[in-house]
Amino acid sequence: MTPGGLQPDSFAAYPPQARALVVEHLNVLKRMPLILLAALLRQVIQYDWSFPAEREQLVRQLNLLNQLDAASFGSLVSPFAAIPLTSELSKFDWVNHPQPFSEKLTAYLWEQHLSDNYHSVAQAYQQYLEKALPQSQPVTPRWTIVVIGRGSQQTQYSLFRHLMPQGLLFTKLDPSGALETLSAAVISRAQQHPLEYGHWYIDGGEPYSVAAEDSRLTTMSYARLVPAAKREFALLEEFTSRGASNGSVGVEAVGSYIVGLSPEDLSLKGSASDAPLRHFEVNLVTQGAGCQIFSTTFVQWAARECLHRAQPLTLFARFSTRQCNAPMEQLLTRDPLQQPQEAEGSLIDADMGAYYTWINQSRLPGADESRFLVWFEDHNLACAIAPALPKGKTYTGAITMRQVLEHMA
């Protein structure tokens, strides 16, 4: 199959909305070089379970490509066509399996020392899109609140070292009632700016009930996803044992198998209306590294993916402690919620996780107006980043969480 040979029937196995989308844009898809087309189909095949922000971006991209004149289109996509492909890759069923195709392509590009070439071509394409399709600004400035250190005591490690140059450090914050204040602020934003998948709460352990029970927030927790992660490992073990009896099982085969897992495979249940969330959860546990075994990695990775994909107006991420380290064989089989916890290490993990969350928020439209707060739970230390606040300064006076939020607004 070549892109030029695509027909509506080629997408018979696609979910209904994705199929309708490709059929509508079939003419432009047929003109694309295979490498670019497969990358696009990787997103299209997930369309039915994508978040609104992802859908909008994909449709706008296809519309733009559709509207380009032949010369502009050619000059935009031809660098992809200049990257040589093997016949094995060209013959692969990239229509129905764009993700495994991408994995094979990646291995091939590394092997042939073409990955730098691919990166620069992809980057140029991305830059063109960013210029041609400026992303719409959020209806209200984005807020991200990160709470770290639940279950941890004071540490010698200098917290917020990466974030302090960007914001104002509070050293005498009154911790009493602070979690309730933050939770109420997040719920209030969801109330004022209702938006599908626009307000998130991610927790590294058992979620705080007030926030978790509010249906206006999209809530995820490590405690809830651990059974899915354990199920994933069990399925993988089954797959590799089965494969091992017929020879060895390569990394690519394992990768392809994982990509094919569904919410049902991982026993993740929910209603049809929250299918995007179920699929998002599957993506997290199947594509993330370490987020299955360490709750700190889970919160960082989930926050990153949430910001990148759902582009929420509000994100409330709360870290908890992670289990102590152990050999991988044990980490992959034991229950992480039933193990001794490593408090100080978790705090350091979470501190870096907070910094990465700020970086990821800063990549979204409206970053200049965004607000970011990180707080060491049950302690006096917080760091706030907001347009109205000074950078790299410390406020040593007594202050409540409510007042901090007011200063940030």
Add this chain to the structure above:
Amino acid sequence: MDFLRQVAQQRAVTRRDFLRSVAMTGAASQLFGFSPLHAAAMPQGQKTVVVTFGGGARDEETFAPEGQENIPHLLNELIPQATFFTQVVNRGILGHYVATASLATGVYERFDNFADVAPKNPTVFEYFRKGLNRPANDAWVIAPSNGFNRIGQSDGSLIVPGMGAQVILPKHLLASALNKTSTASAGMEFLLQDNYEDLLFTPPAVQSELGPAKLTEMLHLSVDDFAHHAQTLSSADELSVYVMRQLMKQFAPSLLWITLHDMDVAHTGAYSLYLEGIRRTDRLCADIWQMIETDPEYKGRTTMLILPDFGRDSDFSASGNGFQHHRTGDPLSRTTWMMALGPHIRQNLTVDRPLDSLDLVPTLGAMMKFATPSAKGKPIAEVLG
């Protein structure tokens, strides 16, 4: 690659600035032209120890100002005695086995990082043994077990087979010892940990002419003593260094290569464990140099080269996830450093010109006087004295 060169140059400047600020004696003497030529003529019977980090480390956690607390031994003990190369660029595949194999062959190998294959091109161990007609026990590799068991010898298509290094995988050695001794294994499982790069990858079964039983016999290790001593250690890398010490005592090999791996725990996303790994590696590097300096077979005749195989992704590379992986191929993940210590190496010297990872093998060849015909790269003049 212009961008890569520019970024490498920036990192070099950062590392040089940092050395200037923290290692005043060394950096200052270099700055003001008082660099001591603490080097002697290359002695006969010289030996070389290569220490690689099979888990990249970034400047942020090492040589940048905020990382200095993690590498006190490298900075305060080793750098003042070393020539420090501020930019070593790896242009190959950023997987630990294939990258380390490339370091060992002097050619960017292109095989699947997770495959059970030997390097295509002759290794430095084969060049060494063939060129200098050295016995098998004069070249050894101590490596993690995630595929590294084939690193001692190429596939034999370009050089006569059977001239490679003997490879020890300490994890396999300990696992075997634990099976044979009454020592309870409980509590020592962490020493068996050395695969992080793909958490779900099962390394191929090790096939070696040197089984664990033969190895323990060769190293004159009592199985019980080995197992008991292992109980006093805190990581897989510590076990590797312990095995290295036994190897030095028993065979005093002229070419010894050790790959440390603890810091690759970064792939789990736990930053604190990554920092712990770096700190341990920092201490172990000083321990290795101390072992060299206190062993009569090595003291005064050994060159030690320390280099990470590559870096890790930048915090600001949108397609990566910071320190966790080395998948983006961004310039920072390709740019690292090297340190050389030894009797003919100038102390307190900082070299900013860019090196290529492939320069290692021709340098070892030129230093130890054997040919490396298939290796790319160029001998590093500053190491040759």
